[in-house]
Amino acid sequence: xxxxxxxxxxxxxxxxxxxxxxxxxxxxxxxxxxxxxxx
Amino acid sequence: xxxxxxxxxxxxxxxxxxxxxxxxxxxxxxxxxxxxxxxxxxxxxxxxxxxxxxxxxxxxxxxxxxxxxxxxxxxxxxxxxxxxxxxxxxxxxxxxxxxxxxxxxxxxxxxxxxxxxxxxxxxxxxxxxxxxxxxxxxxxxxxxxxxxxxxxxxxxxxxxxxxxxxxxxxxxxxxxxxxxxxxxxxxxxxxxxxxxxxxxxxxxxxxxxxxxxxxxxxxxxxxxxxxxxxxxxxxxxxxxxxxxxxxxxxxxxxxxxxxxxxxxxxxxxxxxxxxxxxxxxxxxxxxxxxxxxxxxxxxxxxxxxxxxxxxxxxxxxxxxxxxxxxxxx
Numbered sequence: 115x116x117x118x119x120x121x122x123x124x125x126x127x128x129x130x131x132x133x134x135x136x137x138x139x140x141x142x143x144x145x146x147x148x149x150x151x152x153x
Numbered sequence: 154x155x156x157x158x159x160x161x162x163x164x165x166x167x168x169x170x171x172x173x174x175x176x177x178x179x180x181x182x183x184x185x186x187x188x189x190x191x192x193x194x195x196x197x198x199x200x201x202x203x204x205x206x207x208x209x210x211x212x213x214x215x216x217x218x219x220x221x222x223x224x225x226x227x228x229x230x231x232x233x234x235x236x237x238x239x240x241x242x243x244x245x246x247x248x249x250x251x252x253x254x255x256x257x258x259x260x261x262x263x264x265x266x267x268x269x270x271x272x273x274x275x276x277x278x279x280x281x282x283x284x285x286x287x288x289x290x291x292x293x294x295x296x297x298x299x300x301x302x303x304x305x306x307x308x309x310x311x312x313x314x315x316x317x318x319x320x321x322x323x324x325x326x327x328x329x330x331x332x333x334x335x336x337x338x339x340x341x342x343x344x345x346x347x348x349x350x351x352x353x354x355x356x357x358x359x360x361x362x363x364x365x366x367x368x369x370x371x372x373x374x375x376x377x378x379x380x381x382x383x384x385x386x387x388x389x390x391x392x393x394x395x396x397x398x399x400x401x402x403x404x405x406x407x408x409x410x411x412x413x414x415x416x417x418x419x420x421x422x423x424x425x426x427x428x429x430x431x432x433x434x435x436x437x438x439x440x441x442x443x444x445x446x447x448x449x450x451x452x453x454x455x456x457x458x459x460x461x462x463x464x465x466x467x468x469x470x471x472x473x474x475x476x477x478x479x480x481x482x
Contacts, residue, residue, distance in 0.1 A: 115269055122203065129211040130204060131270050139262040 155218060156226035157312075159235040165316045168239055170218040182252055186215070187303035189250050202247065209270050210247040211308075217243035219309060221283055239312070240283040244274065246291075246306035255304050255412055256291065257402035264395035271308075271419075272384045278310040279424030286311045286318060286423045289383075294414025296441055296448065306417075314423045321420060322432060329431045335379055337433030349468040352404065352475060357390045358397035362471040367461035369443045369470050370408070372401050375435035381422040382434050401438065403479040409445040 118130045155170040182188075186201040201212050219241025230236030248267045249259060259267070275287045291306035292299050314322070328336040344350055344361045352360040352372055360374040374397050376390055386394060405413040416439040422429035443449040443464055454460045 115266070115273075117273065120203070126213040126215070127211075128202065128204075128213075130207050131209040131211075131266070131273075133208050133266055139260075 154224055154227050155220065155239040156224070156228070157237040157239050159230070159237075161233060163316075166237070166313060168218045170216070170239070172216055182302070185252055185301070185303050187212075187245065187247055187301055187305055188252050201245075202250075207247065207250055209267060211270070211274065212245045212247065214243035214245055214307070219243050219311065221281070237312075241312050242278055242281070242284065242308070242310035244278075244308040244310075246270070246274075246289075246308060247303075248306065249304055252303050255293070255402075255406075256306075256417075257399070257406050257412070259399075261392075261395050261399055264399055265392055268383070268386075268391050268394055272386075274308055275383050275421070275424075278308065281310065283312050284310040285425035286314045287421075288315065289419040291415075291417045293417070294412075294441075296414045297416060314425060318420060318423065322423075322429065325431050325433075335431050335433070337375065337435070338379060341375065341377055341433075350471040352471050353397060353400045353479070355393045355396055357387075357393040360397050360401045362467040362474070364467060366467045366470075367455075367463055368439050368441075368449055369463065369465040370405065370438070370440035370474065371467075372405075372438045372440075372474070373435055374398060374401060374438075375433055379430070380434050381429045381432045383419070383421055385434070398436070400479040401474075404474050404477040405438070405440065407477045407480065408474065409442065413440060413442065415440050 116132045116135060118132070120128050120130070122128065154172060155168065157166045157168055159165075160167055188200055189202050189205050189207060190200045191198065192205045201215060202210055204210070219239050221240045221242065223238035223240045226236045226238060228236060246267075248256065248263065248270075256264075271289050274289070278284050278287045288309045288311060289306065290309075293304075325336040328334070328339070332339070340363070341359060344359065344363070350361045350364065352362060354360065357377055358374060359377055360372050362371055363373050374394070376386065376394070378390070380386060380390070405415065418437050418439070419434070420437065421434040422432050441448050449464070454462055
């Protein structure tokens with residue numbers, strides 16, 4: 115997890131968290147993907 | 154303008170935040186301030202998220218109730234009515250850049266990543282000297298009062314321990330003194346032994362509607378092991394938290410066949426330097442629906458006397474939720 119902090123002109127912070135250094139998990143089942151499965 | 158005003162009758166702070174009267178109110182999707190900024194957009198179309206894409210982003214609330222350094226209070230306090238600056242932080246948690254998504258629809262691995270971000274925010278905000286309590290929550294649905302449709306959570310970093318946490322901590326402390334046991338150890342053991350109020354569980358996490366639930370579908374989720382704050386979870390417990398959370402979210406959505414509005418709040422150890430090993434980190438869901446078409450209102454008894462009247466039995470509502478399939482439409 116990589117954290118990057120930027121500041122807007124009005125002084126407010128925006129923090130971005132990226133996970134590019136981590137492999138995207140392969141969808142193994144509905145619970146993993148959030149996709150619908152037959153009930 | 155924002156300040157803390159002490160209520161001597163209830164011994165708790167009220168936050169005034171008059172600038173929030175003018176906050177963004179249900180903007181159309183094309184003008185969503187929480188969507189990423191479109192590439193090449195002119196200055197006036199830069200949203201609250203300047204990047205054109207993100208995995209998870211945290212932004213400081215544009216209309217914060219708490220901010221450091223705080224504004225000078227507009228009135229002077231007295232011995233009867235103390236006033237304090239509203240130091241603290243209000244953040245918005247953007248866990249998806251998809252405007253029409255929900256927390257339920259996040260795949261498991263994204264929930265696990267979100268938990269890591271919550272852990273990081275708890276550590277970062279809790280380490281600030283003005284912050285005594287980090288409160289992570291999500292309000293979902295117009296019926297709850299959400300003013301921006303884009304899915305988002307929030308974090309309030311308070312300069313004091315809020316009343317509900319204080320009451321729970323005091324109850325847990327008394328229970329420990331009286332019995333020598335942690336209160337939530339006894340609660341989890343009682344719920345597992347009884348079984349009727351359990352909604353879902355896995356190896357390290359359990360979700361149940363507690364014996365004393367105030368709302369019909371008031372589901373509480375917690376680690377089975379004594380863990381006082383989110384940062385104390387092991388990697389396995391973090392994944393089990395994601396699974397338990399997703400299962401409960403799916404069940405709530407499928408209960409009546411629509412995306413369920415809720416308040417989801419996290420209770421955990423204060424960050425004021427005290428020792429709270431006797432406390433239990435947990436999540437509480439407050440669902441406003443008592444049936445598919447009827448809402449539970451906080452009326453006279455609840456608002457005026459602090460006495461909740463639950464029109465249902467937790468044992469029956471938990472049985473309903475157990476039967477609902479945890480799938481996402």
